[in-house]
């Protein structure tokens with residue numbers, strides 16, 4: 019099990035975006051723009067960063083609608099992967115989900131994204147279905163779902 023005791027969890031704010039943008043660009047073929055992040059964090063306060071030594075090492079962007087959480091974006095700095103950062107972010111999210119009595123978590127993931135699919139499978143997400151040609155390059159998305167459990171706190 020990775021040691022994540024040196025990580026801290028904080029709300030993603032405009033001050034973090036200079037660290038977030040390079041991670042976003044190296045992580046995705048269709049990265050969110052600076053404006054997309056800015057607009058989102060102004061509207062919703064449901065995005066978080068994992069920090070180590072005052073630097074952002076990963077982030078998680080979610081949208082909360084009624085009792086459902088939608089994971090819109092999650093990425094970890096390429097030199098910080100396989101050290102438990104995404105797991106730390108998901109654990110912190112589920113802890114909050116229990117505290118706020120949320121029921122379900124949904125996400126989409128590229129069919130070819132084996133690392134993310136392995137992460138979500140480990141967290142007990144199940145495949146609900148496929149959104150055909152969901153991404154700009156025509157790739158399908160898998161829709162995944164997991165119930166929030168009282169034991170997630």
Ligand SMILES: CC(C)(COP(=O)(O)OP(=O)(O)OC[C@H]1O[C@@H](n2cnc3c(N)ncnc32)[C@H](O)[C@@H]1OP(=O)(O)O)[C@@H](O)C(=O)NCCC(=O)NCCS
Nearest residue numbers: 045092093094099100101102103104105127133134136137
């Ligand atoms: C997917 C991603 C967020 C995982 O972040 P991470 O911090 O490396 O994940 P963790 O260290 O918490 O991994 C937890 C578990 O997930 C699985 N996993 C993560 N990366 C994996 C990989 N490359 N191959 C196989 N399994 C992997 C493993 O079960 C891992 O546990 P282990 O390291 O003990 O074997 C990261 O690879 C990333 O930023 N990718 C690019 C952006 C992206 O694809 N985001 C998801 C969009 S849906």
